[in-house]
Amino acid sequence: MNRSEGFTEERARAVLEAADGPRAARAAELLSLGENAVFARDDVVVRVGRDAELLPRARRELGVAEWLEKENVPAVRAAEPGARLVEGHPVSYWRRLPPSVRPATPTDLASLLRRVHALPEPPVALPRRELLSGVERWLRLAGDAVREEDADFLRERRDAIEARLPALVPHLPPGPVHGDALPRNVHVGPDGPLLLDLETFSSDLREHDLVVMVLSHDRYGLADDAFAGFVRTYGWDVREWEGCATLRAARETASCAWVSQHAPGNPAARREFDRRVASLREGADEVRWYPF
Missing domain, CATH: 3.90.1200.10 (Aminoglycoside phosphotransferase (APH), C-terminal lobe)
Known part of the structure; x- marks a missing residue:
């Protein structure tokens, strides 16, 4: 069984609605669906984890982002400082990146x-x-x-x-x-x-x-x-x-x-x-x- 089996866009949007309200959930664009459902909304990216087991990892990743920002290492930045559990799914918020100007080498x-x-x-x-x-x-x-x-x-x-x-x-x-x-x-x-x-x-x-x-x-x-x-x-x-x-x-x-x-x-x-x-x-x- 694939780890994301049973974790659908519909389920992820329901979690997003519980977290941020119906209007925010409707406005979100799904970017990818795997262990996390990744949504873009305005200047924020929201990640909804597949299950509660991913909460410690989400919190650690946000901690790493905060640390890298303090150390002035260029990396994706958190939009909010912590991940929270919503209906059994970790939800975290990240700053949306501008479009790439070229492929990375x-x-x-x-x-x-x-x-x-x-x-x-x-x-x-x-x-x-x-x-x-x-x-x-x-x-x-x-x-x-x-x-x-x-x-x-x-x-x-x-x-x-x-x-x-x-x-x-x-x-x-x-x-x-x-x-x-x-x-x-x-x-x-x-x-x-x-x-x-x-x-x-x-x-x-x-x-x-x-x-x-x-x-x-x-x-x-x-x-x-x-x-x-x-x-x-x-x-x-x-x-x-x-x-x-x-x-x-x-x-x-x-x-x-x-x-x-x-x-x-x-x-x-x-x-x-x-x-x-x-x-x-x-x-x-x-x-x-x-x-x-």
């Missing part, structure tokens, strides 16, 4: 990561970056749509990687990381690039944020010059670090398992899952993966 991302990675620990408590924590749940959601031997292979790979993680010796001082550091999580407005999607902010090895772009280059077709620009702007190539292969393997394993949950009833997801598992089994590090 890896260089934009690198400049923002440099600023985040220079920060000390925030006043809000951040979790560890548990890349592999969702593997079991995603494989369970996949059920019989993926071969049992493939699911077992990913579980064994996860366990082996988790056993290696405590021994990693970081090159960079550990601390706050974005957690899903990709250009798609950067918005370039009239005032320049800023960070989006603060829900994955964590406190862990800074190398986590850099390995993401290694995978983008090796698996998803990021051009050599674009990756070189990322490295040049950040100031260090994480591939020089001996722990890079372990963090890359962790993200690959998580990304493969994530696709599996979409395999039931979706042949394209099943084909992409099979492609990814086969490349991991064969140690074929340069086999192209496709976003899903």
Whole structure:
């Protein structure tokens, strides 16, 4: 079952109406529907969470936004300081961004990561970056749509990687990381690039944020010059670090398992899952993966 199943636009609008009144609910434009229903209204974006379990995460994300604003790091800003529970759903308010002036680049991302990675620990408590924590749940959601031997292979790979993680010796001082550091999580407005999607902010090895772009280059077709620009702007190539292969393997394993949950009833997801598992089994590090 998809995590957003049963969470419809109609239900989200009913929550919005309970929170802000019928006129505000009618005026809101639905931007996206997933774990959160995201509505735009005038200069505000309202996020309605799928269920009450997301309330602590919503509050943490708002705390991160407030902290980044105080530290003058360009990022999405909160319109109100706290999230509240309305009819069993967390509701939070954000400032609406102006239209983008151009697509974000890896260089934009690198400049923002440099600023985040220079920060000390925030006043809000951040979790560890548990890349592999969702593997079991995603494989369970996949059920019989993926071969049992493939699911077992990913579980064994996860366990082996988790056993290696405590021994990693970081090159960079550990601390706050974005957690899903990709250009798609950067918005370039009239005032320049800023960070989006603060829900994955964590406190862990800074190398986590850099390995993401290694995978983008090796698996998803990021051009050599674009990756070189990322490295040049950040100031260090994480591939020089001996722990890079372990963090890359962790993200690959998580990304493969994530696709599996979409395999039931979706042949394209099943084909992409099979492609990814086969490349991991064969140690074929340069086999192209496709976003899903």
